[in-house]
Amino acid sequence: METAKNxxxxxxxxxxxxxxxxxxxxASAEAKKLYAALQEYAKRYSWVGMGRIHKxxxxxxxxxxxxxxxxxxxxxxxxxxxxxFFPRDAHRHDIEVLEANYPAIxxxxxxxxxxxxxxxxxxxxxxxxxxxxxxxxxxxVCVAKNCRSCPSTYRTLLSLxxxxxxxxLGSAGFWLLGPGAMLGSSYGPTNTRLRCHLGLxxxxxxxxxxGGEPQCWSEGHCxxxxxxxxxxxxxxxxxxxxxxxxLNVDLWHPNVAAAERQALDFMFTPDL
Numbered sequence: 001m002e003t004a005k006n007x008x009x010x011x012x013x014x015x016x017x018x019x020x021x022x023x024x025x026x027a028s029a030e031a032k033k034l035y036a037a038l039q040e041y042a043k044r045y046s047w048v049g050m051g052r053i054h055k056x057x058x059x060x061x062x063x064x065x066x067x068x069x070x071x072x073x074x075x076x077x078x079x080x081x082x083x084x085f086f087p088r089d090a091h092r093h094d095i096e097v098l099e100a101n102y103p104a105i106x107x108x109x110x111x112x113x114x115x116x117x118x119x120x121x122x123x124x125x126x127x128x129x130x131x132x133x134x135x136x137x138x139x140x141v142c143v144a145k146n147c148r149s150c151p152s153t154y155r156t157l158l159s160l161x162x163x164x165x166x167x168x169l170g171s172a173g174f175w176l177l178g179p180g181a182m183l184g185s186s187y188g189p190t191n192t193r194l195r196c197h198l199g200l201x202x203x204x205x206x207x208x209x210x211g212g213e214p215q216c217w218s219e220g221h222c223x224x225x226x227x228x229x230x231x232x233x234x235x236x237x238x239x240x241x242x243x244x245x246x247l248n249v250d251l252w253h254p255n256v257a258a259a260e261r262q263a264l265d266f267m268f269t270p271d272l
Contacts, residue, residue, distance in 0.1 A: 026061055027057075027060070027061050028060075028061075030074065031057060031060050031061065034057055034075065034267050034268075035057050037266065037267040037269075038050065038053060038054065038057065038263065038267055040266075041263050041266045041267065045262075045263075048259065049257060049259030049260060049263075050259070050260075050263060052077055052078055052079055052080075052260065053077065053260060053263055053264070053267075055078050055079075056075060056076050056077045056078050057075070059076065059078060060075065060076055063076050069211050069212065069229055069230050070082060070187075070191065070211065070226075070228050070229045070230070071187045071228070071230070072187055072188055072189055072190045072191050072228035073187055073188075073189055074189035074190055075189065075190045075192065075264075076190070076191055076228070077190070077191055077192050077253075077256065077260070080191055080192070080253060080255045080256070081255055082191055082226050082228070082229075082253075083211075083226065084210035084211030084212070084213045084225060084226060084229045084231075085210060085213060085215060085223065085224065085225050085226075086194055086224040086225070086226065086254075087224070088222070088224065090194070090224060090254050091162055091194070091196065091224060091251055091254065093160075093161055094160040094161055094162055094163070094196065094249075094251060095196065095222045095224065097156060097159055097160060098156065098160075098196065098198045098222055098247070098249065099198065099220060099221060099222060101152065101153075101156045102198065102200075102219075102220045104152040104153070104156075105150075105152065105153045105156065105198065105200065105247055106200050107152075108149070108150040108151075108152055108153050109134075109150075109153075109174050109200055109245060109247070111149070112134055112146075112149055112150065112174070113174075113245075117132050117176070122134055122135075122143070122145055122146040122149065130177065130178045130180070130181035131175070131176060131177050131178070131181060131183065132175075132176045133173050133174065133175055133176070134146060134173050134174040135171065135172075135173035136150060136153065136154060136157065136172045136173045136174075137157070137165055137170065137171050137172040137173065138171055138173070139168040139169075139170075139171060139270055139271070140164070140165060140166055140167045140168045140169070140170050140171075140268070140269075140270035141270045142165070143173075146173075153247070157172055157249065160249065160251070162251040162252045162254075163249060163250070163251060164193055164250045164251065164252055166265045166270075167264055167265045167267075167268035167269065167270065168268045168269070168270045168271065169189060169190055169192065169193055169250065169264070169268050170193065170250040171248070171250055172247070172248060172249045172250065173247070173248060174200070174245060174246070174247055174248075175245070175246050175247075175248050176243040176244070176245050177206070177233060177235045177243055177244045178235060178243050179203075179235050179236075179237050179238060179239045179240075179241055179242070179243070180235065180236070180239070181234070181235050182232070182233065182234040182235070183232065183233040183234070184232060185230055185231070185232055186230070186231065187227075187228055187229070187230060187231075188226075188227030188228045188231075189228075190228060191226060191228040191253065192252065192253050192256050192260075192264060193227075193250045193251060193252060193253055194224050194225065194226055194250075194251050194252075194253055194254075195224075195225050195226075195227050195248060195249075195250055195251075196222050196223070196224050196248070196249045196250075196251050197217060197222060197223040197224075197225070197246045197247070197248055198220075198221070198222050198246060198247040198249070199217035199218050199219045199220065199221055199222075199223070199245075199246055200219065200245040200246055200247060201219065201242065201243065201244060201245040202216070202217040202218060202219050202244055202245075202246075203235070203237045203241035203242060203243075203244060204237055204241065205235065205236040205237040205241075206234070206235045206236075206237065206244040207233075207234050207236070208223070208225070208231065208232075208233050209231060209232045209233075209234075210225050210226070210227065210229050210230075210231040211226075211229035211230060211231070212230075217244065217246060224251075226253070
């Protein structure tokens with residue numbers, strides 16, 4: 001009898017959380033899909049530690065209507081301290097691992113670059129003659145052929161403690177930006193991740209502005225940024241300076257708890 005009573009009390013406690021009446025009717029189809037995924041996760045595991053995710057899903061509609069310098073368009077986790085650029089201490093271990101492996105990573109990039117930038121070689125061109133990507137992980141899915149071409153870089157990624165490689169919010173790969181190119185103002189999809197840029201080739205006059213704060217890349221060193229802030233990327237160098245090249249790696253925001261990471265992995269399961 002006591003067990004049955006406790007179960008009844010537990011269900012009564014969860015009912016307000018599970019109720020769809022708490023979720024905004026004007027929410028997008030994507031937000032409703034994420035809310036359903038959260039409910040399924042909680043049903044399988046627990047609602048413990050899910051308060052911020054639940055709150056974020058309910059507030060996403062309001063956030064999308066705001067004019068603000070930080071506005072992730074897919075999912076915003078509330079009550080997470082954020083700044084445009086984070087200090088190295090936020091992910092010291094992973095940054096030191098990436099920088100220690102810079103020579104091997106650079107050598108593997110040069111090898112795949114010399115084979116030519118085309119789809120047959122594993123590249124994805126996002127815009128003609130201005131930006132290209134050699135993905136190692138794309139939306140949480142390992143690009144096996146490309147990873148086989150870069151075994152040292154692949155092993156380095158797997159040695160990182162906070163690399164997002166189990167959900168569609170996480171990616172990693174070589175990014176090229178050609179001279180004269182500019183990627184206009186945009187927001188990333190979520191504030192639950194930080195993007196780590198390891199500079200591989202950084203000509204002069206290349207700049208990254210996040211949340212109104214300008215920074216430049218440096219070869220062999222990492223920049224840690226929150227791309228849910230409004231950001232602009234530009235390469236204003238002459239054509240002979242060559243492309244700016246970085247290794248981008250998506251890491252968990254240090255203030256996202258382990259239980260929240262597990263739930264987000266479930267909610268943003270990659271489309272295989």
